[in-house]
Each structure stands twice: as structure tokens, then as C-alpha cells.
Amino acid sequence: xxxxxxxxxxxxxxxxxxxxxxxxxxxxxxxxxxxxxxxxxxxxxxxxxxxxxxxxxxxxxxxxxxxxxxxxxxxxxxxxxxxxxxxxxxxxxxxxxxxxxxxxxxxxxxxxxxxxxxxxxxxxxxxxxxxxxxxxxxxxxxxxxxxxxxxxxxxxxxxxxxxxxxxxxxxxxxxxxxxxxxxxxxxxxxxxxxxxxxxxxxxxxxxxxxxxxxxxxxxxxxxxxxxxxxxxxxxxxxxxxxxxxxxxxxxxxxxxxxxxxxxxxxxxxxxxxxxxxxxxxxxxxxxxxxxxxxxxxxxxxxxxxxxxxxxxxxxxxxxxxxxxxxxxxxxxxxxxxxxxxxxxxxxxxxxxxxxxxxxxxxxxxxxxxxxxxxxxxxxxxxxxxxxxxxxxxxxxxx
Numbered sequence: 001x002x003x004x005x006x007x008x009x010x011x012x013x014x015x016x017x018x019x020x021x022x023x024x025x026x027x028x029x030x031x032x033x034x035x036x037x038x039x040x041x042x043x044x045x046x047x048x049x050x051x052x053x054x055x056x057x058x059x060x061x062x063x064x065x066x067x068x069x070x071x072x073x074x075x076x077x078x079x080x081x082x083x084x085x086x087x088x089x090x091x092x093x094x095x096x097x098x099x100x101x102x103x104x105x106x107x108x109x110x111x112x113x114x115x116x117x118x119x120x121x122x123x124x125x126x127x128x129x130x131x132x133x134x135x136x137x138x139x140x141x142x143x144x145x146x147x148x149x150x151x152x153x154x155x156x157x158x159x160x161x162x163x164x165x166x167x168x169x170x171x172x173x174x175x176x177x178x179x180x181x182x183x184x185x186x187x188x189x190x191x192x193x194x195x196x197x198x199x200x201x202x203x204x205x206x207x208x209x210x211x212x213x214x215x216x217x218x219x220x221x222x223x224x225x226x227x228x229x230x231x232x233x234x235x236x237x238x239x240x241x242x243x244x245x246x247x248x249x250x251x252x253x254x255x256x257x258x259x260x261x262x263x264x265x266x267x268x269x270x271x272x273x274x275x276x277x278x279x280x281x282x283x284x285x286x287x288x289x290x291x292x293x294x295x296x297x298x299x300x301x302x303x304x305x306x307x308x309x310x311x312x313x314x315x316x317x318x319x320x321x322x323x324x325x326x327x328x329x330x331x332x333x334x335x336x337x338x339x340x341x342x343x344x345x346x347x348x349x350x351x352x353x354x355x356x357x358x359x360x361x362x363x364x365x366x367x368x369x370x371x372x373x374x375x376x377x378x379x380x381x382x383x384x385x386x387x388x389x390x391x392x393x394x395x396x397x398x
Contacts, residue, residue: 031065038069047082051089070111078115086115094124094131105133106142113146118155121146140169144178153186171202177210184217190226192217196233205237212248219252243269247279254287262287278304282315289322297322298331313344321350329357333366345377352388359392367392 037053044050054073070093077086090108093099105128112121125143128135140163147156160179164171176199183191192214199206211234218226227249234241241249246269253262262284269276281304288297301319304311316339323332332354339346346354351374358367371389375382 034065034069038065038072041069041072041076044076045080047077047080047085050076050080050082051085054089055092067107070107071114074111074115083115083117086111086117087120090120100132102133102136102138106139109139109142109146110149113149113152116150118147118150118152121150122155135167135169137169137172137175140164140167140171141174141178144175144182148178148182148185151185153182153188156182171204173199173204173207173210176204177207177213180210180217181213184213184220187221189214189217189221189223193226208234208239208242208244211239212245215245216248216252219249219256222256243274243277243280246274247277247283250280251283251287254283254290257287257291259284259287259291259293276307276309278309278312278315281309282312282318285315286318289318292322292326294323294326294328294331301335310342311338313339313342316342316344317346317350320346320354324350324353324357327357329354329361329363333358333363336370340373345374348381348384355388355392364392 040053041050044053050073054069073089074086077083077089090111094104094108105124109121109124112118112124121143125135125139128139133139140159143159143163144156147153147159156179160171160175163169176195180192180195183189183195196206196210196214199210211230215227215230218224218230231241234245246265250262250265253259253265266276266280266284269280281300285297285300285304288294288300297319301311301315316335319335320332320339323329323335336346336351336354345351351370355367355370358364358370368389371385375385378385
């Protein structure tokens with residue numbers, strides 16, 4: 001949260017910091033410049049300017065903050081279909097002193113996947129020895145993850161069957177976890193049985209993450225009997241389902257509309273003395289909202305708050321949106337106030353629904369209060385809220 005607040009502060013300064021056409025005039029150093037660049041990237045839509053912003057700071061593979069800037073820039077350039085810029089920037093960064101390393105190559109392979117440029121990721125993996133970097137299981141795993149990001153599941157299958165033998169690489173747990181995530185995301189969850197058997201033959205013990213991916217995939221394909229088999233297999237490995245596995249099951253059941261079963265799992269968690277977390281309730285609230293069971297959703301929210309669990313932003317946004325859809329504007333206002341207290345504002349569509357809904361039930365004071373908050377918080381959209389405010393009924397003398 002401290003970093004988020006810092007970014008918000010820097011956002012107000014970014015026009016001043018980057019007002020010159022020459023980004024080399026950027027003041028400050030180190031992390032300060034990187035944070036300023038990240039704040040500026042949020043609003044920049046010119047691809048060349050995005051590249052200039054990134055070049056204006058010294059990005060290194062060792063810095064988590066620098067990797068965030070990289071990722072944000074790649075996402076923006078992808079949205080703008082500036083693929084040549086992505087290729088040039090990654091290649092340029094690879095040529096920087098100190099970046100010719102296994103770790104940085106793995107990171108660049110993932111960035112290619114994020115951009116949907118899987119052929120470029122494959123090309124970088126292929127030519128690594130030519131640029132003085134040895135291929136390893138780490139870079140193999142990055143290549144698989146790149147395919148996962150790019151949803152290139154066919155390529156993922158080809159890589160796992162060909163590359164370990166071709167390049168003399170031995171897959172590890174991370175390799176199989178990434179593979180299973182991809183296979184289960186592409187409608188092949190039943191293949192997980194043979195992959196788990198292969199892992200057992202190789203002496204690789206699955207993790208809870210392994211089972212979470214498989215269970216989620218089995219639910220999405222409605223192989224519910226096989227979910228039970230996976231839970232039984234976990235016991236063979238002396239694993240008990242933690243709250244993470246329960247959350248996957250609850251979320252999956254909610255997606256299938258099997259709300260009674262999802263709620264029964266929560267009841268089971270509580271009766272067994274296990275502590276649910278905010279995500280447990282968030283999945284259930286979303287599921288009940290989607291089925292327009294709003295009283296149940298509000299009860300779950302109250303129960304969560306009663307357990308001193310802090311709702312995530314998306315959970316609050318979901319509640320406000322669906323309560324507005326259900327014409328429960330007072331309930332939506334209460335949840336919205338909780339959200340705003342955390343500095344989280346639902347999107348324009350939801351907030352405009354709420355404002356107009358409050359006006360429709362003669363809560364004009366509250367409607368105008370929210371509009372004022374929004375105008376102060378999002379000055380770039382002040383005209384939108386001015387227009388909405390003009391459409392509201394005029395206040396009466398009383």
C-alpha cells in the first residue's frame with residue numbers, strides 16, 4: 001500500500017518531470033526515476049514516448065521495481081500493436097552491459113510471452129549459446145511460462161516433449177507445474193493423471209500448487225469424480241488441503257453455479273476449525289452476486305467483516321455493481337463507503353449507476369457527495385461528473 005500511495009503521488013508530478021521532449025532531463029536518480037517513469041507510463045499512449053521513458057532510466061534485472069516498469073511498458077506496447085518496438089527494446093536491453101545472464105534471458109523470454117510473441121521467445125531460447133548464455137531448466141521453464149502467458153498451448157506441448165531430450169535438460173517441479181497449468185487451462189485436465197504418473201516415476205513430488213491447477217481444471221471440465229481422486233492422491237503424499245485448495249474448489253463451484261456445494265465447503269472449513277480468508281468469502285460473494293442472490297451475498301460480507309477479514313477491492317466493486325443492478329442503492333452506498341475508505345473507487349459505470357440510483361431514491365446529498373469525491377480524485381474526468389451532476393434533480397429547500 002505504501003508503494004501504491006507513492007505511485008499516486010508521483011502520478012501528479014509526472015507531467016512536470018517529463019514535460020521536456022528530452023527524457024534525459026529527468027531529475028532524481030535510481031528508484032526515484034524508476035517510480036516516476038512508472039507513474040508516467042500509466043497515461044502515455046505514444047509508443048515511441050513509452051520507449052523513451054524506459055530508456056531514460058537504467059533498468060536492471062536485479063530490481064523488482066525495474067521489472068514492473070518493463071512489464072507495464074510491454075503491456076502498453078502490446079495494446080498499441082507496436083510489436084517491432086517490443087522486439088527492438090528487448091534486444092536493446094539484452095545488449096546492455098551486465099544483462100547477458102541466464103536470469104535476464106529468462107526474464108526477456110517471459111516478456112515475449114506477455115507480448116504474445118512466442119516465436120521471438122523461441123528464437124531467443126534457440127540462440128542463447130551464440131550470445132554466451134547456456135540453456136538451463138530455468139530458461140526452459142521461462143519458455144513454457146511464456147507459452148502459458150501467450151496461450152500457445154500447442155507450442156507448450158511440443159516444447160515439453162522435444163526440448164528436454166534435444167537440449168539435455170531435466171524437467172523439475174516448476175516445469176511440470178507450468179505444464180499442468182497450461183494443459184488444464186486448455187481443456188486437457190484428464191491428461192493430468194498421466195503427467196502425475198510420470199512425475200512419480202521420476203521421483204518428483206507434486207506440490208499443493210500442482211494439485212490446485214489440476215483440481216481447478218477438473219472442475220472447469222466438470223469431472224467432479226476426478227476431483228475426489230486428486231484429494232485422495234494428496235493424502236498419499238501426506239498433504240492435507242489447505243485454505244488455498246479449498247479456495248480453488250469454492251471458486252470453481254461458484255463458476256459452475258453450484259452455490260450450495262460451495263457454501264457447504266465454507267461450513268466445513270469453519271466446523272473443522274480452519275480459518276477462511278478474504279478470498280474464500282470473495283469467491284462466494286461473487287458467485288452469489290452472479291446468481292442475483294444479493295441478500296446472501298450481503299450476509300457473507302457481514303460475516304467476513306465480523307471475522308476481521310478485510311475484503312479485497314474486486315470483492316467490494318462486485319458488491320456495489322450487483323447491488324446497484326438489484327436497485328439496492330442504500331446497500332450499495334454502504335459497501336461503496338467501505339471501499340472509498342480504503343482508497344478504492346469502482347469504475348465509472350458502477351459509480352454513475354450508484355449516483356443516479358441514489359438520486360432516484362431522494363438521496364441527493366449522498367449522490368452529490370460522491371460526485372465531489374470523484375471529481376477531486378479523478379480530475380481528468382471531472383467533466384464527466386459535472387455532466388452527471390447537471391442531470392440530477394435540483395435540491396429542494398428542505
